[in-house]
Amino acid sequence: MAPGHILGKRYIIIKRIGQGATSIVYKAEDTKLKRFVTVKVLKEEFANDEAFIKKFTTEAFAVACLSHINVGMVYDVCEEDNLHYIVMEYIEGYTLKELIEKEAPFSQERTIDYAIQILAGLKAAHEQNIVHRDIKPENIMVTEDGVLKVKDFGMAQIVTSSTITLTGDAVGSVHYFSPEQAKGRPVNKTTDLYAVGIIIFEMITNHLPFESDNHITIAIKHINDPIPKPSQYNSLISKTLEDIIIKATNKVPELRFQSADLMSDALKKALITPDTVIPNLSSKNIILDNPLSSTIYLDKQTTEFIRNQEKNSSPAKKEILGSFTRLTAVFLGMAAAIGVIIGVITSYILFGNHIPDNSSQKMAAVPNLIGRTFEEASAIATEDSFIVTKIGEKESTKVKEGTVLEQIPMVSVPALRNSTINLIIAKKPEDVTVIVPDVINLNNADAQKLLEEVGLYFTLTREYSDYIEIGKVINQTPKGNTKAQQRDMVTIVVSLGKEMPYIIMPSLYDLSLEQAENTLKAYELVLGTVTEKESEKPEGVVIEQDIVPNSNVDPDTVINISVSIGRKNLLEDLDNTLDAPLNDVTRQEIEADIEEILQELDAQDDKDNNNEIITKSYTIKLPETLQDNIENQTYQVTITFQTDVGEQTLFDKIINIDEFPYTLDLTGIGSGILTIYFDSLAWQEEMFSF
Template structure:
């Protein structure tokens, strides 16, 4: 697939990974010369026209979303009958991989990520679109900390394909609320629930309802009470615990009424962490709004001897006196506001500061920091301020904007050492360094396991331009032994009856052992009752055939 040009303009540069439905590729748009992400259906679904049409309709519906926290859909196209989804390219790794590497996260990092996701979801909900498949796999975290949500609104399309549902549920079940598992009904409340699960996972390193199968996971979501993240991580404050538990309530009406309410509480925690405020409150224990007190003052009945006209004059005089006093106070307040001195503050020295620290310094000085431009810079590392306007030390009015230019790092990067890594890990390491994989050559090696990187060009620690290709030489294992004279090539045709229910998906694997060694010649999904015919070419005698269903050995035979 690499180097192919799809839809007349998108050249595939490297494979980024696979999900339950799609394989994702980094590609270059020949019309704009921009990097994009191209997603193609996995081979198991490539011929499913009903699924393809349903997905196309979902993509067209969600392509109108335009929010800084959402990866934009750029085009939905077809190439030789294959669905091609083109989206905004975000350099980084998905949140699931980041959780696997470093969870549990620090409290501030977990809250910042959840807050960014809530902002994106709130924007989508206002546009009338719920995600429905929110999970860490669909959240990309860039090297600069930018958060992007992907794959909006695909859940309705899965109803067109039982096979796609089965593949999808394996990854999605830990994040689905009970109402979605039971009836596939997608609402914004389901996104609230899923974000609560993701926040739990970031804080603890695990999902709240682990189980061996998707069905068992769904049952636990429906029956078990939501666990407290504080029971796993005592460092979680009550406020964050309450946000998680409120979002993960079984009944939608007991959760946050909308994503904006959840975002409000996450923002309150974010600000409390920033300014050192207590987090002993909980959204599960909010005090009801106080009612207006009922006045106990009662008018006293005037003495019968008091003259009615004189009483009226006294009351009117009192009212005019109060009114005149209020007018004087109002006039004084207006004059004070008009003539008040405007506070002036010096612009702090933000040059060389990380963007997060620069924002804090600007806010502490009472100024509004505005990012004017982000560009490569050879002197300042990525994410730091390299130019400030007005210049530091200049006196400006409080609340005035201060424009900053932020570095994206050097245009040149150091080539990492990927020798000895697996090809997949080497690709990940190069992508994270801002490079791309060039030519990949396979060579036999007496000791290096197959798939291990033997050498690279350019060599490690060299400085090259960003996006430069790095060629790899990968081991394909020891050279195959010479075929003995008696090992003439022969042909067989095996018929494998797939055992299982008519709609059950079974992963069928055929393993062969002959004079060349042990190798797999078939590993693909089929349905129960299907007859799989496999032509086989082998060498030598006493050929061993092993058949596996779902990685379980079900048949072994030896043919002389």
């Protein structure tokens, strides 16, 4: 669907922003409510498939009943010319996955804040008996204001009891799979909480608990393997937060938090008192979590479930699931071999690292050296028959200075005895203290320049202000003239000017006086002076209005109009002024002259009318100077048009840098000077004619 395409006489497509197996996602503009929206369109090949259409609308029906700040809203569900689409909230910002990749590990405070917001969104869904089933960082947006929104309820199902029966459709993303999802078993609300536990693990450590190039291996690990302790990767994590993660990711759903509220309350306590004891973490429960003696096999029901998924999956998923099914056949066909493996594992449990096998005596699990001094690490490694070598240093605040930050091989990986464990030691980041510039009341561009000069990074948000003019800084965090470290982040808030509700001026042309007055009332505008003028238009219709249609006007603006009184009969006036009536020949000659004059006037009227309402396409290009400013992701763009009559604002909107060059329609009259402003600074002027 090309940019500019209009759906439902309302939604203008701007660009494509994503694509899934069954739908294409676009950014669009709602011309009625003047806001950006996300439009998810069902692909053409599924437009006649009732099952796909029903599945496609599941997301809309599941989330349409939800109204919560931490849930992405659904505005509309539409069908037009066999085209099915859902209109949803357009969320400015980044996915949580993008932030994790750029900034993790997060601080404990930030991690808990984000987790509580995710849980608040899930609570709203769970209260409506909706289980999301695909909670992952890619499905969570973080706005510039730090608000998290759970989106993509496309896999949600409404449940009427604590569990539901799965269909043959896909049921989540493998890295965040609960054990019951990996086995194709019924799920409930704790399934979503398991995924939140994995996300907390990832935010606080910048690691996933289970990683592999093979998706099948990851799924099986979720079923059988205990979640590694987050403190193996981040020694600064509190004991309470670690316990919360372990409880949320329990293999047994009944031993997890039973509601989003309970998990959120635990997180709040962890923020206030990091030593809070989390219940249901006894050794008995942990053993129940990971019974190696009950290692999961892929039975007939699971195999059938996977086959059903394969039939309904995208090609990429089919390839993965096909591998899973083939693996199932191998497992089922090699029961004896598996029995041998189970015996070996049992021996491992009974005898520790010393498995009674000649080859295994050469192997041992790599000990955890993270957070230890080199001397401590060396002693621990020697005890387990390993050698340690320092291969470098790395700036970090994850662990204390002079302790092990990273180790290769990783913790618990089997390795040859007497082999070397390579260590990277943490060193304190260079202390470069700077004074934060006071940028309040400066233009956005000048503020950014000052921050860059002292080596500070910045993020930018925008707010309306009744006192600070558009484009200037309202506030900053941290405050000016305070100390910070180079590369610290400063948040600046830039003014959008005074928040003024504006109205799109309607066209009154060819309306009767009564219709025009009613139209203005409906638009909260006021009828001003009404002037009567001669015109070829029917008597009583509007022929002029002093504000151009489609212009932005304030409520209660007075609109002056002109109304047609038709053409006067010039011959009758002439007869009345003469002493004697005109003869027929003279009358015909005069009528011919008048007709010729009227035709010329009509031609001029047509030309004038064409000049009254002209819409032209115009493309805004980002100036080269601003293209180099990679830190600024948005600009407030304003277009004004100056004529002899006065100045009009034709366009005023925030535009993301990836939307440039930005094409729009301008509506106006005559010729004048067009001025383009970026963040209140005039960057370009040109002569322009409509």
